[in-house]
Amino acid sequence: MSANAGAADVVIVGGGLHGCSAAYHLAARGLKPIVLEKHVVARHASSASAGGVRRLGRHPAEIPLAQASLEIWHLMGAVLGATGDFRATGQVRVAETEADLKTCEERVALTRSLGYDFEILIDQAELRRRVPAVAHHCLGGIAVERDGYAFPFKTTTAFRHKAEALGAIIHEGTKVIALDRRGAHWEVATNNGVFCAPALVNAAGAWGGELAAFLGDPVPLEPVALMMMASERMAHFVDPTVGAIGRQLSFKQMQSGTVVIGGGFRGRVDRATELTELDFRHLAQSARNAATIFPIMAKARLTRCWAGIEGFTPDDLPFIGPSKHSPAAFHSFGFCGHGFQLGPVVGSITAELIVNGKTNLPIEPFRIDRFDS
Numbered sequence: 305m306s307a308n309a310g311a312a313d314v315v316i317v318g319g320g321l322h323g324c325s326a327a328y329h330l331a332a333r334g335l336k337p338i339v340l341e342k343h344v345v346a347r348h349a350s351s352a353s354a355g356g357v358r359r360l361g362r363h364p365a366e367i368p369l370a371q372a373s374l375e376i377w378h379l380m381g382a383v384l385g386a387t388g389d390f391r392a393t394g395q396v397r398v399a400e401t402e403a404d405l406k407t408c409e410e411r412v413a414l415t416r417s418l419g420y421d422f423e424i425l426i427d428q429a430e431l432r433r434r435v436p437a438v439a440h441h442c443l444g445g446i447a448v449e450r451d452g453y454a455f456p457f458k459t460t461t462a463f464r465h466k467a468e469a470l471g472a473i474i475h476e477g478t479k480v481i482a483l484d485r486r487g488a489h490w491e492v493a494t495n496n497g498v499f500c501a502p503a504l505v506n507a508a509g510a511w512g513g514e515l516a517a518f519l520g521d522p523v524p525l526e527p528v529a530l531m532m533m534a535s536e537r538m539a540h541f542v543d544p545t546v547g548a549i550g551r552q553l554s555f556k557q558m559q560s561g562t563v564v565i566g567g568g569f570r571g572r573v574d575r576a577t578e579l580t581e582l583d584f585r586h587l588a589q590s591a592r593n594a595a596t597i598f599p600i601m602a603k604a605r606l607t608r609c610w611a612g613i614e615g616f617t618p619d620d621l622p623f624i625g626p627s628k629h630s631p632a633a634f635h636s637f638g639f640c641g642h643g644f645q646l647g648p649v650v651g652s653i654t655a656e657l658i659v660n661g662k663t664n665l666p667i668e669p670f671r672i673d674r675f676d677s
């Protein structure tokens with residue numbers, strides 16, 4: 305192992321969306337970040353993702369971040385020179401029963417009471433206007449304008465390329481195997497030598513728990529294989545990304561005509577080998593859900609299924625912010641299947657914490673030590 309493979313202002317572990325976003329925001333503030341990625345950029349969740357850019361239904365703690373992130377999504381082309389093919393097609397969550405409608409009313413009342421007006425209740429006629437192909441039994445739901453979807457791989461590489469243009473260095477095929485604090489620096493040992501920097505970012509996705517433990521911040525984190533399906537190209541029939549209140553569904557038709565279906569159905573994962581195995585019983589249920597909300601899907605042909613590994617926490621919220629037990633170390637991992645939309649702003653928060661020592665966004669609910677007791 306070489307004594308010093310590279311020195312920088314910040315070493316970022318993990319070349320997913322969160323690592324690349326942090327690299328961009330740090331480089332844009334004049335710092336020199338190094339990203340260490342054990343495979344290739346966007347190897348894991350950040351390319352397997354469904355790519356939903358969604359505020360609809362977010363946990364209240366995440367809403368301020370999701371609001372701030374959405375503004376970056378809308379400026380992405382100007383800021384990065386590439387948009388990740390973000391399309392603001394809106395999102396809709398469908399109610400199928402009276403009980404679902406009540407859930408919608410309660411949800412919208414909650415977000416209103418918190419001061420947000422981005423979610424709007426829609427009745428059956430409005431649902432049909434926005435989503436003409438929806439099944440006749442659907443009664444209404446919640447709609448959100450300005451949300452949409454993007455291409456995960458393109459988004460991650462957009463951040464990567466802009467970060468590199470501003471001086472960030474990305475080392476692929478470089479696995480972090482140990483961390484050591486020496487004086488005012490982190491020494492980060494990898495299969496490609498030792499990297500040094502005063503500050504460290506843990507953006508290691510489903511493996512973030514291992515790094516957190518190195519930093520003295522052990523946390524509960526479960527790796528989960530989230531499954532997706534895609535259809536052959538179909539004639540255009542739906543604009544917004546559609547979910548459902550009473551069943552697991554995330555449904556969007558890309559401009560190519562391909563329909564992409566998810567909804568949190570789980571396969572099996574081996575964290576050590578980083579391999580996933582699809583569960584076709586669950587995928588069949590996922591397909592039934594899609595065909596229940598969109599009868600046109602009953603005859604659709606599915607052409608591809610895959611799974612991506614994501615870290616889940618017991619309260620379904622990520623870890624964002626400073627290490628509790630190590631100096632100048634920052635976490636950004638465990639996004640529980642909804643960190644794609646948050647990627648643009650969480651990188652900015654991490655950069656603010658490193659450069660200014662604080663952020664104006666409320667990150668207390670995501671602190672690393674919240675499960676300590």
Ligand SMILES: Cc1cc2nc3c(=O)[nH]c(=O)nc-3n(C[C@H](O)[C@H](O)[C@H](O)COP(=O)(O)OP(=O)(O)OC[C@H]3O[C@@H](n4cnc5c(N)ncnc54)[C@H](O)[C@@H]3O)c2cc1C
Nearest residue numbers: 318320322342350353354356480509612639642643644645
């Ligand atoms: C199937 C699926 C669908 C999803 N759909 C949505 C959605 O519609 N909307 C939404 O908002 N979110 C969605 N998500 C979640 C979102 O994609 C993730 O939250 C986000 O991509 C996480 O990015 P990340 O950078 O934290 O993790 P990752 O992309 O997993 O990146 C972490 C990287 O760290 C690297 N790494 C780990 N350990 C080390 C080490 N020791 N040394 C070097 N490198 C290391 C890994 O190789 C990996 O590349 C979905 C996720 C999945 C899997």
